[in-house]
Amino acid sequence: MYIVRVNNLLLFKPINLMKKVNLLPITLLFIILYATACTSGPSSQETKNTTNNSPGVSKVQKPDSLTQVYNLGKRLYNNSCLPCHTTSSERTVGPGLKGIFERRSVDWVMRWIHNSQKMIADGDPYAVKLYNEYNKTAMQSFSYKGKDMHALLFYIANVNRGDKPYISLDKLPRIKD
Numbered sequence: 001m002y003i004v005r006v007n008n009l010l011l012f013k014p015i016n017l018m019k020k021v022n023l024l025p026i027t028l029l030f031i032i033l034y035a036t037a038c039t040s041g042p043s044s045q046e047t048k049n050t051t052n053n054s055p056g057v058s059k060v061q062k063p064d065s066l067t068q069v070y071n072l073g074k075r076l077y078n079n080s081c082l083p084c085h086t087t088s089s090e091r092t093v094g095p096g097l098k099g100i101f102e103r104r105s106v107d108w109v110m111r112w113i114h115n116s117q118k119m120i121a122d123g124d125p126y127a128v129k130l131y132n133e134y135n136k137t138a139m140q141s142f143s144y145k146g147k148d149m150h151a152l153l154f155y156i157a158n159v160n161r162g163d164k165p166y167i168s169l170d171k172l173p174r175i176k177d
């Protein structure tokens with residue numbers, strides 16, 4: 001600190017420390033840091049690419065019209081089925097529905113959704129076994145028809161396919177119930 005006199009005023013002036021510090025090493029440090037940041041550029045690009053490859057973000061172009069069907073099905077599923085069924089194999093109130101079309105035909109699942117209790121009463125062996133396994137908790141019936149029923153089944157068939165193109169219901173493996 002030093003004192004200057006301007007007219008009749010005495011002024012305190014702080015010593016400018018910066019002038020006394022050699023700025024060269026700091027400048028060099030910044031240049032090095034900047035250069036490192038630039039070379040690490042591609043790796044941050046890689047991180048972005050990984051995010052794009054994450055499951056659920058499709059690499060394959062899926063037709064918009066089918067995505068609309070899928071989204072309608074998802075909405076119906078989330079409202080009506082998700083309270084009791086995960087889309088994975090995790091059992092909650094009912095079985096997880098992953099792979100259901102490897103166990104049962106589309107026709108069976110449709111009849112089940114419409115009236116599972118009738119199928120149990122009629123003695124469908126799979127239905128009776130399942131019903132007993134789930135402590136005789138009856139699943140409620142749903143009256144989905146036409147476009148809605150199709151969308152619901154389409155969603156269940158496709159929810160676990162990740163990046164693979166959509167599979168239509170008639171391309172599912174034929175199951176003999």
Ligand code: HEC
Nearest residue numbers: 080081084093094095100109130131134136137138139142
């Ligand atoms: C209130 C709970 C509940 C709701 C809601 C429900 N389910 Fe179920 N579901 C069950 C139970 C419990 C079973 C096991 C069989 C039984 O106890 O009748 C079952 C069984 C099934 C099965 C046979 C699963 C297998 O692994 O073989 C299918 C398919 C199914 N449900 C589809 C659906 C669909 C689709 C919906 C929505 C439209 C739905 N369920 C809504 C409770 C429910």
